[in-house]
Amino acid sequence: MSSLYRELIIDRYKAPLFKGKLDSPDIFFHDANPLCGDEVSVYVKLDENKNIKEAKFEGSGCAISQASIDLVLEDLQGANISEVLKLDKDYIMELLNIPLTPVRLKCALLGLKVLQAGILVYMKKQENDQE
Amino acid sequence: MSSLYRELIIDRYKAPLFKGKLDSPDIFFHDANPLCGDEVSVYVKLDENKNIKEAKFEGSGCAISQASIDLVLEDLQGANISEVLKLDKDYIMELLNIPLTPVRLKCALLGLKVLQAGILVYMKKQENDQE
C-alpha cells in the first residue's frame, strides 16, 4: 500500500528484534516526546574498547519511532560510541529509506537521540571517575 | 476649489460672528477632542422662557469645528433649549451642507455637543435648586 510504511518498518514494529531490558547496563537513558507520547529507553553494554557489545530498548509509540530504534540498535552492533555520537538525521533517513516529513522525522530520530544522550552521560561519568 | 470647504465655512472660520465671551452666562460649558485638539467653550444667556437670548463661543481647532459652532449659534438664536437638545447630526449636516466623512463629522459635531452638555448641566442645576 504505502511507500512510507515499508514492510520492514511494520515488521519491526510488530516484532522488534532488540526489545527488552539488560541488567546492569553501562549505558541507560530514557526520554519521551511529550507532544505525541513516543517513549524510548535504551540499555547498552560496552566492551573494553567502548564498542557496543549488546543493546536493548523498551518503549511505546508510533511505528516509526519504535522500528527506528530497533533498526538503529541492529545497525550499530559493535560500533564505537564515539562514532555513534557523530550520527545525525542523514544517517536515520538512509537507514529507514523512506520519505519523512519534518514532524515524522522527529519520531524517527527519538531513539538515536536517546542513545546519544545516554552515551554523553556515560562519558561524563567516566571523566568524573578518573579525576 | 472645493465643495467641502464652501466659502461660508472658511469665511466664518476666519471671521466668526459669534466668537467671544459673555459675563455671568446662564449656561457655560467647555470640551475638547483630545485626539485632534479641537476645543470649544459656549456661553449662553436665556430669556424667561428658556429661549436662547444671546450666545457666544470661544475655541480653537479646525475650520469645520469652529465654523460649525459659529453657524449653530447663529441658527439657534431664540431657540428653546429643550428643542436644542433634540438636534442631532442630521441637523448639522443640513446646516453645513457639505459632505462629511465620519472623522470630520466629529469636528462638525463638537460645538453642538458642548452646547447640549451645557444645557443638561443647567437643567440639572435648575432641578436641584427647586428641590
Add this chain to the structure above:
Amino acid sequence: MKTQQEIINDFPILKVSVNGKRLVYLDNAATTQKPKQVIDAISNYYLEMNANVHRGVHYLSELASEEYEEAHRRVAKFINANGMEEIIFTRNTTESLNLLAYSLGLNELKKGDKVVVTRFEHHSNLVPWQQITRKVGAKLEFIEITDDGRLDMESAEKIIDDNTKIVSIVHMSNALGTILPVKEVSKLAKEHGAYMIADGAQSAPHMKIDVKDLGVDFFAFSGHKMLAPMGIGVLFGKQEILENIQPFLYGGDMIKLVTYDEAQWNHLPWKFEAGTPNVSGGIGLKVAVDYLEQVGFDTIHKIESDLTNYAYEKLSELPYIKIYGPEPKYRGAVISFAMEGIHPHDIATLLDEDGVAVRAGHHCAQPLMKLLNTDATTRASFYLYNTREDVDILIESLQKIYKLFS
C-alpha cells in the same frame, strides 16, 4: 439557497490533489478552509482600500476605518451582542482568553478566590488560569467529566460556590466533540455572583450563538475556525464590565489622552485594541459571517449531524476502533478515535497517503487525554463542505491501514 455542491465549489482548495488523490479535508476543528468570497475580500482590501484605520482623514483611511468598524457591528449582530462596543478583535481565542486572564483576572481575583474550569479545557482556557491563579494566590478547580464523556452537572453544582469569582468553560470540546451546557453553568455562576466566560472556539463555527440567551459575560472565538482568515479572533464582553476593567495591551489607538506621566483610555471597543489592527482579517471575518448566515446554521447543522451520525455508525461497525466521547446527540461534528495497536501518528500519516487530512495527537488537551488513559487520538472533524463520500474514503482507508498492520 445554495446546494451543497455550490458550497463545495466556493472552496478552491478542495480541488487540490494530495499524493495523486482528491483532498479529503477532515481537520476542520484545527482550522477551516476559506471560500473564494473571503479570499477575494482580502485581495480586494489590499487592491482598493488598504490604509491605517482611525483618525486618518484621507479617502483610503476613511474607507478602511468604515469597513473595519462595520466588521465589529456585523460580528455583534452575529452573536446578538448589544453593539460594536462589546466586540474586541484579537488574534485568536487564545489571545481573547489571555486578555481576560490579565485584565479581568488580575483585576478581580484575590487570595483565596476560586476560578472554575472543566476537565475538558483546551490548553488556551487552562494554562492562562493556572498562571494567573498562581500569581494572585487564587485556587483553580475543575468541574468533572462523566463516564460517558459529558459535563458532570452535579460536580458543577458542588464546585461553583460563593468563593468562585470566575467560571470559564469550553462550549464544545475540540478533543471529544462534547457540547457543554453553557446556559446551565451560566445560571450557577450568576447565582454565586461569578463572572461567566465561554470558550466558543468550536461552537461559534457550527451553531447560532446568542450571548444573551447563553447568559455569558464573555465569549471568545477564532475567525480561522469559521471560514475567516488567520490572525483574527473575537472577544465579546459585556459593556459595563469592559468599561470597568483595565486594558490589556497599551499603545496607539487605545488611548484618549497621553502625557509623559499617564494615560486615559479610549472608548470601547478600542480601549482593548492597541496598535495597528488586522484590518484585512476583520473584513475577512465579516465576509465569513455573511457567508455562514447566507447558508444558514440550520443547513450547516443538517449537513454536519448527518455526517457525524454516519461516521459514528460506520466507525462503530469496525471492531478494532474505539470512539472517545459521548453519543452523537451530545456532540458536534468531531469524532476522536483509537485503533487497536496502531499509533494515531501512523494512522494520520497513512490516511494522508490517501488524501485524507485528519489530526493526530493530544489536540491541545493533554490533561484530558491523560484522564482518558491515552497520549493521543486520531480526530476527524467535519464542516459544511464535507460529504458522505468523504466519510466513505476515510473508512475505507482505515480498513486498509488495519490490514497493513495485522
Add this chain to the structure above:
Amino acid sequence: MKTQQEIINDFPILKVSVNGKRLVYLDNAATTQKPKQVIDAISNYYLEMNANVHRGVHYLSELASEEYEEAHRRVAKFINANGMEEIIFTRNTTESLNLLAYSLGLNELKKGDKVVVTRFEHHSNLVPWQQITRKVGAKLEFIEITDDGRLDMESAEKIIDDNTKIVSIVHMSNALGTILPVKEVSKLAKEHGAYMIADGAQSAPHMKIDVKDLGVDFFAFSGHKMLAPMGIGVLFGKQEILENIQPFLYGGDMIKLVTYDEAQWNHLPWKFEAGTPNVSGGIGLKVAVDYLEQVGFDTIHKIESDLTNYAYEKLSELPYIKIYGPEPKYRGAVISFAMEGIHPHDIATLLDEDGVAVRAGHHCAQPLMKLLNTDATTRASFYLYNTREDVDILIESLQKIYKLFS
C-alpha cells in the same frame, strides 16, 4: 534590477483614483501599500496550503508549517539574528513591546529600578512602560530632545545609570522623522548592565537592520509598515534572554507538557507564540522581505533621500510653512509640518480632494506634540514607490489651500 516604474507597477492600489485624481499616497509611516507579490502570496496560501501549523501530520499542515517556519528563518536573516529561535511573530510593534513590558518588565524590575525611554516615543513604547513601572514601583525617565529635534546624548549619559534596568528607544521617530543613535545608546545601556530595546517600526522598512551591529537585546517592528500584510509583527530577542523570561500569552502551541496543575514551555520561538498564529501573515511578511531585499536598501535609500531632500527644499520655500524636526541628513523619509493659521485636519481634508493622502494629527505621540507646542501636525511620509511628481502635486495643492484660506 527593477526600475522605479517597474516597482510602481507592482503596486496595483496606486492606480486607484481618488476624487477623480490619481492617488498620491504619502501616508507610508502609518502603513504601506502591498505589492502584488505579497497580495498573491496571501491568496495562494489560502488556495493551496491553508492548514493549522505544528504537529499536523497531513500534507497541508506539513506544507503550512514548513512555510511558516521558513518565514521566521527569513526574517532572522533579514535582521542578522542568529536564527529562528530569536524571531517571535506578534500582531504588530505594539504587541511586541507589550510582550516585553509584561515578560521582561515584570520579571526584571524591582521597586526603585529605572526604565529609560526618550521624549520621542510613540505611545506604544511609552504607555506600556508607564503602566509596568507604576505596577512594580519603578521609575520611568526620559532622554531629552535637542532644540533641533535630535536625541540629546548628554542627557542620555546622565540619565542612564546603574539603577537603569531597561532602556527602550525608538529607532526612527514617526512624528519628526529623526533617526536616533541606537548603537551609541546601546553602548551606554550595556555599560550599566541594562537591557536594550529598540522600537524599529519606522526604521526596519527603510534601512538595513543588523541587530548585532546595533547591539540591541530586543528589536520590535511591524510587517504592515514594510509591504507585508496587516496582523503580523516581529519581536527579535536574544536567545539566552528569551529562554530565561516568562512567556507572555499562554495556551496551545507554546507548551511542551501540561497537567491540570502546571505546564512546561515549548522551545523558542514557540514559547512566545500562543494559539493558532497568523500563518498567511507570516508568509506575506517573508515575501515582503524578499521584495525589499530584491530592490535593495541602497536603492530604497536613494529614492527616499532624494524625495525627502526635494520635499524639504520645496516646503522650505513656502514662507507660511514650518517644518518640525531636524535637517534632512538626520531624518528618514518623513516630514511633519504646520501651515500658518490652518489646522492640519483641514489641510489633510483638502489635500485628499486632490488625491493626496497624508496624515494629520498627533501621530500617536501626544506628549512630543505638546513639547513642540502643538496638538497636531500634517505629515507626509515617502516610500519606494513615491516620485518627485508626487511631491510636486503635494506642494501645488498646499499652495492652493493657503490661497483658499487667505
